[in-house]
Amino acid sequence: MSVRxxxxxxxxxxxxxVRVxxxxxxxxxxxxxxxxxxxxQWQAAWLLKAVTCxxxxxxxxxxxQSNVHRLCMKAVQPVPRELLGSLAMQDKGVRTAAVCVYPSRVxxxxxxxxxxxxxxxxxxVATGFPAGQTPLRxxxxxxxxxxxxGASEVDIVINRTLALTGQWEAMYDExxxxxxxxxxAHMKSILATGELGTFTNVYKASLVSMMAGSDFIKTSTGKESVNATYPVAIVMVRAIRDYFLHTGHKVGFKPAGGIRTAQESLVWLTLMKEELGPQWLGPHLFRLGASSLLADIERQIFHYVTGRYPALNELPMA
Structure with missing residues (x-):
């Protein structure tokens, strides 16, 4: 993880x-x-980079307990060793950035x-995820x-009511x-951007979350009707850039919800590189919140190595 x-x-x-x-x-x-x-081969390299994020x-x-255990084992060895061996990457520590679960499963x-x-x-995840409507206590x-x-990272959800009614000081205090x-533990603040109404609101919520000490800002819970979108990401990463120029502190970015294909993961990495530069291209400042993305990345890497797509029984289940 990055410096706090x-x-x-x-x-x-x-x-x-703020006007967007x-x-x-x-x-x-x-x-x-x-x-x-x-x-x-360049695509294969970028896809392995995506896995680590x-x-x-x-x-x-x-x-x-058993499906959380399976998830953890998959996180430790996300791509089969023989595929990594074909790419001379078996000893490069390719693993996911973290596993993310409910508090009761930590x-x-x-x-x-x-x-x-x-x-x-x-x-x-915490703070009344996904709606954030439980009492503050x-x-x-x-x-x-x-x-x-034992959680070393906590994904909190902001109180959307405060953001929608412009109560920025109250949101900051929470x-x-x-x-x-x-x-x-590092703190990622989920803005649930699909529920914030306007880009200007998204930018303001991003800014206030960073002022309050968020180490990452995250698009969505994955439970809203609209989750991670590229326009919203542009707004959020521009806020990250402005905050960095203003304070000298780097804040990470995490799109989450609905990211399912290897192709999409490449677009997200491209967006980070274009908007924030190569410093933001690692798990210390960039995360992809996903449950089914890894399976498609594995398929594409399998295809690159063997020239064909795998049968369902050829890749271990996530």
Whole structure:
């Protein structure tokens, strides 16, 4: 993980001046999507880079100890060793960035990873995920419980009501308290951008979250009707850039929800490289929140190595 973002005193004047040019954002998003993607061995290299940025996630009501264990084993060895061997990458430590689970499953994940002798981070969603509508006291308690069980990263959800009604100071104060409850655990703030209405609101929420000490800002919970989109990402990464220029502190970015294909992961990496530069191209400052993306990346790497797509029984289940 990167150096922590200490946050800053809330600057309401900066927040109130924010105006986002919607058409310019849409044009830029289209531009990014039209950039030619790498092919052949370069594509394989970029896809392995994408694997190392994935927060491999399970957030189902039917999560059990066994499927969390399977997820952890997959995170430790996301691409079969023989495929990595064909690419001379078997000793390069290719693994996902973290596993992400509900607070009640953190202890299971920590146990599985410890047994596998892995120091892979466990991330936990918290603060009344996904709606964030539980009392503040309960949301803070959930963060503390996740950290106590061994989560080294906590994905909090902001209170959308405060963002939608422009109560930026109140939102800042809540996030500060979450940051405090996280202790040494890194904090990712989920904006649920599909519920924020406008690009200007997304930018303001990004800014306030960073001022309050978020180490990452994340697009979505994956449970909204609209999740990670390229235009919203442009708005959020521009806020990250402005915050960096203003404070000297780098904040990470995590798109999540609906990212399923290897092709999309390449567009996301391209977006980061174009907008924020190569420094943001590693798991310390870029994460992909996904549960099914890895399977497609594996398929593409298998195809690159063997020249054909795998049968269903040829790749271990995520």
């Amino acid at each position: 973002n200490p946050g800053m005193k809330i600057d309401l004047e900066w927040v109130s001046k 040019n919607t058409q310019a954002v849409l044009n830029r998003a289209q531009q990014i999507q039209s950039i030619k993607l790498a092919k052949k 994935i927060d491999l996630t399970t957030l189902g009501g039917d999560d059990t 202890a299971d994940a920590v146990r599985s990873l410890k047994a596998a002798n892995s120091n892979l981070p466990v991330a936990s 309960a949301r803070l308690e959930e963060v503390r419980a996740a950290v106590a069980d 996030i500060r308290q979450f940051r405090e409850a996280c202790g040494d």
